[in-house]
Amino acid sequence: MDEVTRFDLAKVPLREVNTALHAPHLTGEFVIENPAGAHNVAVGMNADVKVTVDGHVGYYAAGMNQRASITIDGNAGTGVAENMMSGTVWVKGNASQSAGATAHGGLLTIDGNAAARCGISIKGVDIVIGGDVGHMSAFMAQAGRMVIRGNAGDALGDSIYEARIYLRGDAASLGADCVAKEMRAEHHEELGRLLKSAGYEDDDTNAYTRYGSARSLYHFHSDHAASY
Amino acid sequence: MCGIVGLHLRTPELYPRLGELLTGMLCEMSNRGSDSAGVALYGDPTWTPPGRGCVSLLDVDGDDESISAAVGSALGAKVSATTLGETRLLTAAADSETLLAAARAAYPGVLVAGFGADLAVLKGVGDPATLTRSWGLATAQGWQGVGHTRMATESAVTPSGAHPYAVGPEQCLVHNGSFANHATIRRELQAAGVRFDSENDTEVGARFVASRLAEGRDVETALKELCATFDGFYTLLVSNRDSFAVVRDAIACKPAVIAETDDWVAMGSEYRALSGLPGVEKAAIWEPEPEVVYAWTR
Numbered sequence: 195m196d197e198v199t200r201f202d203l204a205k206v207p208l209r210e211v212n213t214a215l216h217a218p219h220l221t222g223e224f225v226i227e228n229p230a231g232a233h234n235v236a237v238g239m240n241a242d243v244k245v246t247v248d249g250h251v252g253y254y255a256a257g258m259n260q261r262a263s264i265t266i267d268g269n270a271g272t273g274v275a276e277n278m279m280s281g282t283v284w285v286k287g288n289a290s291q292s293a294g295a296t297a298h299g300g301l302l303t304i305d306g307n308a309a310a311r312c313g314i315s316i317k318g319v320d321i322v323i324g325g326d327v328g329h330m331s332a333f334m335a336q337a338g339r340m341v342i343r344g345n346a347g348d349a350l351g352d353s354i355y356e357a358r359i360y361l362r363g364d365a366a367s368l369g370a371d372c373v374a375k376e377m378r379a380e381h382h383e384e385l386g387r388l389l390k391s392a393g394y395e396d397d398d399t400n401a402y403t404r405y406g407s408a409r410s411l412y413h414f415h416s417d418h419a420a421s422y
Numbered sequence: 423m424c425g426i427v428g429l430h431l432r433t434p435e436l437y438p439r440l441g442e443l444l445t446g447m448l449c450e451m452s453n454r455g456s457d458s459a460g461v462a463l464y465g466d467p468t469w470t471p472p473g474r475g476c477v478s479l480l481d482v483d484g485d486d487e488s489i490s491a492a493v494g495s496a497l498g499a500k501v502s503a504t505t506l507g508e509t510r511l512l513t514a515a516a517d518s519e520t521l522l523a524a525a526r527a528a529y530p531g532v533l534v535a536g537f538g539a540d541l542a543v544l545k546g547v548g549d550p551a552t553l554t555r556s557w558g559l560a561t562a563q564g565w566q567g568v569g570h571t572r573m574a575t576e577s578a579v580t581p582s583g584a585h586p587y588a589v590g591p592e593q594c595l596v597h598n599g600s601f602a603n604h605a606t607i608r609r610e611l612q613a614a615g616v617r618f619d620s621e622n623d624t625e626v627g628a629r630f631v632a633s634r635l636a637e638g639r640d641v642e643t644a645l646k647e648l649c650a651t652f653d654g655f656y657t658l659l660v661s662n663r664d665s666f667a668v669v670r671d672a673i674a675c676k677p678a679v680i681a682e683t684d685d686w687v688a689m690g691s692e693y694r695a696l697s698g699l700p701g702v703e704k705a706a707i708w709e710p711e712p713e714v715v716y717a718w719t720r
Contacts, residue, residue, distance in 0.1 A: 230698075231695075269707060272677065288708065288709070290679075290709055328674070
């Protein structure tokens with residue numbers, strides 16, 4: 195059993211904590227206490243370790259994560275898990291805007307709600323949101339999957355590329371070029387896997403609708419020149 | 423950037439701690455910008471004794487005694503003057519607007535930081551830690567306070583460019599963001615007879631709200647009209663003697679967090695501003711939705 199190392203952010207500067215977490219050949223399990231809304235907690239991880247943050251965090255928590263399993267036992271500010279490459283980030287509370295922005299890989303789970311621009315410009319990450327997402331979520335999402343167990347705000351999937359959205363509730367509106375698509379067998383299978391990995395295996399995949407790109411913005415149509 | 427904070431106390435047991443809590447909140451936000459700062463405090467019994475008219479002035483020369491004499495002579499009654507940092511706080515046994523008229527008569531063109539019963543508005547150029555110390559904010563009391571720490575973008579770093587903008591009786595507005603069409607709205611308000619103290623975009627928002635309230639709108643309606651009229655980015659905290667309201671623009675890129683307990687309602691640009699409040703670990707915490715007006719009254 196790995197030893198648990200504890201850092202108290204009320205006593206130790208954040209830079210020291212992040213430096214310790216960046217040590218070469220890092221192993222074990224880490225707990226960060228008293229984050230008190232600090233920014234940049236546990237950013238730039240690159241090790242197969244478990245990190246638990248005990249409280250609410252500020253901006254960019256767990257940003258650029260590679261390989262680590264990071265749990266935030268609280269709410270997260272702007273840009274949680276932004277540009278994540280691999281590993282998992284689990285937010286037990288709510289997340290502010292731009293959760294998972296531009297992330298390339300790994301799994302981001304948010305048990306509560308995510309605010310505006312969740313999954314903006316994602317490039318391969320999987321995001322599972324237990325509650326609702328705000329407006330402009332999955333804006334220009336290029337690759338990856340986004341599962342929303344609640345409702346979505348305005349302009350869901352605006353200018354989306356090849357990412358797939360699974361939405362259980364309703365979208366206030368769909369963004370440009372985002373359309374509902376057929377749930378084929380492979381989509382039920384994919385959604386079931388994503389739900390299971392995020393701990394929501396009891397959800398009925400039939401309750402979800404798939405959304406994606408109509409691909410009508412991929413090419414310039416000279417017939418429509420006047421409308422551009 | 424800019425940081426805004428506000429605390430609306432529900433339990434009188436916390437009134438003695440208002441200044442201390444607000445100081446902590448404001449200083450925590452100082453790395454969102456710290457070229458100027460300001461606070462509005464409702465209900466400090468020393469600064470703004472109950473039942474007296476209160477006026478906060480900036481850029482006034484002279485000592486307390488000479489200011490007291492000059493305004494007292496214009497008012498025809500005794501005026502008390504106190505210096506808090508760069509702000510001169512006047513009180514008298516008269517209503518605030520009568521006292522304000524006397525102050526303007528004694529000091530034509532004076533910069534008015536705020537006016538209204540129970541309200542002290544303190545602001546200046548400098549960082550929040552230095553300014554709050556110069557005001558002695560940590561020992562102040564009251565039931566409600568708002569604060570702003572500024573990173574100037576739309577107008578000069580001067581006391582007149584610092585927030586809060588407290589342009590109507592007992593009212594106060596702080597803003598994180600920038601208005602895009604403020605010049606047009608300023609011209610419309612000026613054409614309707616509204617006077618301005620600065621080139622600041624937020625002042626236009628504050629005077630717009632004040633003009634709507636003066637026409638009899640409630641705060642919620644005035645803020646919805648602001649959303650429909652103003653283009654730009656904003657999180658606004660708008661208070662008066664009895665109310666406390668938060669609104670964000672449709673894009674909602676300027677941050678805001680609200681926390682609420684049985685004892686208080688608090689708002690900050692970021693959660694860390696609220697992390698030192700008593701009982702925050704049990705508070706309901708959420709991010710306000712775009713263009714939804716959240717309001718509380720006492």
